[in-house]
Amino acid sequence: xxxxRQTLADTEAAAAEPDLLMGDLDAADPAVRRKAVRxxxxxxxxxxxxxxxxxxxxxxxxxxxLLTALGRTGGREAVAALLxxxxxxxxxxxxxxxxxxxxxxxxxxxxxVAGLLDDADSDVRIFALGVLHRLRHAATAELARQVxxxxxxxxxxxxxxxxxxxxxxxxxxxxxxxxxxxxKSEPFMAFAVTAAIRRIA
Amino acid sequence: MIQPAMRRAEPVIxxxxxxxxxxxxxRKTGIMxxxxxxxxxxxxxxxxxxxxxxxxxxxxFNLARFQANGAxxxxxxxxxxxxxxxxYREEYQFRCLVESILPxxxxxxxxxxxxxxxxxxxxxxxxxxxxxxxxxxxWPRVDDxxxxxxxxxxxxxxxxxxxxxxxxxxxxxxxxxxxIARYMNRVxxxxxxxxxxxxxxxxxxxxxxSDALSTSRFRGFDVVFCRNLLIYFDDISRREAAETIFxxxxxxxxxxxGHSESMSRVSSLFSVxxxxxxxxxxxxx
Numbered sequence: 001x002x003x004x005r006q007t008l009a010d011t012e013a014a015a016a017e018p019d020l021l022m023g024d025l026d027a028a029d030p031a032v033r034r035k036a037v038r039x040x041x042x043x044x045x046x047x048x049x050x051x052x053x054x055x056x057x058x059x060x061x062x063x064x065x066l067l068t069a070l071g072r073t074g075g076r077e078a079v080a081a082l083l084x085x086x087x088x089x090x091x092x093x094x095x096x097x098x099x100x101x102x103x104x105x106x107x108x109x110x111x112x113v114a115g116l117l118d119d120a121d122s123d124v125r126i127f128a129l130g131v132l133h134r135l136r137h138a139a140t141a142e143l144a145r146q147v148x149x150x151x152x153x154x155x156x157x158x159x160x161x162x163x164x165x166x167x168x169x170x171x172x173x174x175x176x177x178x179x180x181x182x183x184k185s186e187p188f189m190a191f192a193v194t195a196a197i198r199r200i201a
Numbered sequence: 202m203i204q205p206a207m208r209r210a211e212p213v214i215x216x217x218x219x220x221x222x223x224x225x226x227x228r229k230t231g232i233m234x235x236x237x238x239x240x241x242x243x244x245x246x247x248x249x250x251x252x253x254x255x256x257x258x259x260x261x262f263n264l265a266r267f268q269a270n271g272a273x274x275x276x277x278x279x280x281x282x283x284x285x286x287x288x289y290r291e292e293y294q295f296r297c298l299v300e301s302i303l304p305x306x307x308x309x310x311x312x313x314x315x316x317x318x319x320x321x322x323x324x325x326x327x328x329x330x331x332x333x334x335x336x337x338x339x340w341p342r343v344d345d346x347x348x349x350x351x352x353x354x355x356x357x358x359x360x361x362x363x364x365x366x367x368x369x370x371x372x373x374x375x376x377x378x379x380x381i382a383r384y385m386n387r388v389x390x391x392x393x394x395x396x397x398x399x400x401x402x403x404x405x406x407x408x409x410x411s412d413a414l415s416t417s418r419f420r421g422f423d424v425v426f427c428r429n430l431l432i433y434f435d436d437i438s439r440r441e442a443a444e445t446i447f448x449x450x451x452x453x454x455x456x457x458x459g460h461s462e463s464m465s466r467v468s469s470l471f472s473v474x475x476x477x478x479x480x481x482x483x484x485x486x
Contacts (some may be wrong), residue, residue: 003348008406041441061470064440064468068441073441136266199220
């Protein structure tokens with residue numbers, strides 16, 4: 001018969017020692033760095049080291065492992081490192097950060113992301129709304145309402161309308177109508193607002 | 202008798218509610234319900250709304266959308282998916298295995314070398330035995346290589362059932378009679394057991410895809426079957442599982458997911474391979 005049965009290799013117990021793993025974060029071999037990242041993920045005390053590695057890591061497979069590990073680890077250092085990526089030139093790093101933040105503990109993320117809604121860079125404000133869009137926190141709709149009430153940038157407001165189309169409440173219809181009036185020279189805004197109102201009214 | 206006016210009204214799920222739910226559910230699971238699934242979706246939504254005692258769609262949606270532990274979303278996923286296992290389920294992937302994947306994996310490999318396949322979650326063993334049966338019956342080069350099948354699940358109870366290899370007619374309904382006759386013994390009325398030679402050749406061992414340490418000994422696989430599991434995970438667990446599979450595969454190895462699942466939605470680590478019988482994912486060489 002062609003089928004055979006073998007045994008699995010024993011787990012390398014020493015590889016789980018935190019001190020050794022911290023050292024492996026700077027190893028030349030990406031596979032070693034990836035392994036260290038995966039084994040350190042979820043340990044709150046590793047948050048700082050993982051965040052520091054993310055800031056300098058360029059190998060995509062290690063970056064992906066770092067994003068997942070930081071998402072699992074949570075905490076202020078992890079959130080701060082991920083928020084830094086929102087200003088990164090590399091779109092895959094930015095998107096990875098947005099997707100990770102969306103899935104983290106909302107209480108860890110909400111205030112830090114809300115703080116970016118006043119950022120001078122409109123792209124950063126849009127990325128912040130991208131995080132809020134999928135965050136499991138009831139306060140996100142109110143934050144999006146504040147954006148459409150005052151943000152001067154049409155694309156930022158459009159991102160907020162997307163949030164409200166999913167989680168807005170009937171009392172926000174008037175704010176949406178006011179937004180459409182504020183940007184009445186932008187036909188797509190009227191369209192987006194109408195669609196959102198139809199869903200939440 | 203309850204008068205019609207006194208009956209509890211069916212919760213109303215409007216077209217806009219359905220659209221909102223459909224987009225949300227797609228984003229979370231990758232499953233998109235077509236318009237003709239409206240009745241199916243509404244019926245299950247109403248059941249969950251009743252179970253949560255939330256007759257207004259908006260309230261129920263907010264629970265599923267915002268609940269921090271994701272428990273209600275998990276109930277919804279379970280309700281909206283068919284969790285059933287049987288022999289030769291999604292047979293087209295086994296066809297893809299013998300027609301496309303294994304010929305590529307074994308190209309240049311010498312006679313007698315090993316081919317390693319990992320199936321996770323294996324549940325009560327139907328998939329692992331299906332792979333064994335299918336290879337023995339359909340892969341012309343099956344005797345050229347030593348084939349190692351490792352089957353894992355997080356649940357040790359189902360692993361014990363898998364090791365026993367005893368199945369009723371329902372699980373066997375799609376297996377050709379000749380295959381049953383070749384590889385199974387009748388042990389009761391409508392009950393069959395996989396022959397010892399095959400049962401003993403498959404290693405059933407516990408594993409948790411989200412645990413990097415416990416899965417670090419799963420290495421060097423050519424093919425991983427991970428079907429209809431990722432859909433039940435939250436996004437971060439899904440990514441952890443994808444990374445575990447990535448580490449478990451040799452360069453150029455393949456992963457087969459369930460028909461409603463897409464690795465591209467989970468991770469950028471793998472390449473998409475479109476073969477005649479199925480779309481699968483490959484770890485770059």
